[in-house]
Amino acid sequence: MSKISVLIPTYNAAGYLSELIPGLLNQKRSSNDELEIIVVDSSSTDRTRDILSRDYPEVTVHTIDNKQFDHGGTRNLLANLATGDFLLFMTQDAIPYNDELLVNLKSEFADENVLVCYARQIPKLDASPLEVFARSFNYPDRRFVKDQAALKEIGIKTFFNSNVCSMYRSSDFHKNGGFPEKIILNEDMIYASKVIFGGKKVVYAAAAKVYHSHNYSLKQQFKRYFDIGMAFDETKYLLEHASNEKEGMRMVKKQLKYLIEMKKPYMIPYAIIEAASKFIGYNLGKRHQKMPQKWKKRYSAYMKG
Structure with missing residues (x-):
């Protein structure tokens, strides 16, 4: 028996919930796997919390002041609220591509040296050509395992990891002190570097997919x-x-x-x-x-x- 904790920081996420939450609840799981979904909401000004409480009572919701949000700290709070053996951090706009996201991520942890496994990001239908290219460049269709030896081959991408959709072995996450706090970005990459330098592995699981893209100005x-x-x-x-x-x-x-x-x-x-x-x-x-x-x-x- 094992449990997967899906952990999502939200802010004004009302427009995503009808795809995100059912997409997670309808995931394939082995008969021995339990699932919990925990949200930490940064005091949304839309109907995020109302929708969650009305339509998805199985989701646990914790609220913080918007000024308290911190990329590492808020996710550490989520991890401390979780009871799972595996922690799956996601963003509110990452929508499961199919019902095999959880099984494809969790299967990578059959290797006890794998501490982190992150998913492929598929551009949404409205993605610009430049964004389509960026997703294919950063998230190719080929799985690979990253350890210290990978530094010579792929350089800085050895440390790449994305909390848009990334699963962690819970026991090691807490043992390693979680994410760094009070930094502007890259809490996921910093944790991955700690794993790599510690002699363990980070896996890019191309078979595990979410829709995620932005048309930034x-x-x-x-x-x-x-x-x-x-x-x-x-x-x-x-x-x-x-x-x-x-x-x-x-x-x-x-x-x-x-x-x-x-x-x-x-x-x-x-x-x-x-x-x-x-x-x-x-x-x-x-x-x-x-x-x-x-x-x-x-x-x-x-x-x-």
């Missing part, structure tokens, strides 16, 4: 990459092992080739401007310690207070 991309830059400035040790900028350049080159192959060369100027927005945001974020607080709040997508 140039301003949103700038802000997002400003936060990524801040996060990497706070975790410089990761970049000592592999270059993030090199991976970014590889992505841009492949993206331009993709647009040509898809007969969409007219999108190349926008793609270049978008890449520049990301590059500038990222590099400003890495230098955030030299900036006044009010500038950082203006440039950041997630900074509170």
Whole structure:
């Protein structure tokens, strides 16, 4: 007998719940597997909590003040509320692709050295061509296992992990101290690096799939990459092992080739401007310690207070 705890931080998630919660409740599971779903809601101003209490009484809901949300801290709170042997962290806009998400993720833990397993992200129907490419670049259709040996082959992507949909072995998660708190982003990647450096494994399970994509504006991309830059400035040790900028350049080159192959060369100027927005945001974020607080709040997508 084992239990899977699905853990979801929410804020104004009313538009996603009718797909997300049934998609989880209807998942295939072995006869020995129990399921619990726990939500920590950051004081939504829409009908999120009303919908959950009315339509999905099997979901446990805990509410925090919006200003208390922290990418690592809120997820640690969810983990502490959970009783499962496996912790599946998801975001409110990650919709199961089919009913085999849980079984495909959990099956990877047959190897006792696997501590983390994350899912493939499939672009939604409304995804732009640039977003479709980004999902295929970061989430290919090939499964792979990552350990310290992978650093030479795939560089910074060795540490890649996404709490959009990622499962953790509960006992090791608590033993390793959970996620770092009070950082702007990358709590999932930092935990994965701890697993890798500890001699264990992180698995990308391409067979486990969720729909997830965003059509960000140039301003949103700038802000997002400003936060990524801040996060990497706070975790410089990761970049000592592999270059993030090199991976970014590889992505841009492949993206331009993709647009040509898809007969969409007219999108190349926008793609270049978008890449520049990301590059500038990222590099400003890495230098955030030299900036006044009010500038950082203006440039950041997630900074509170």
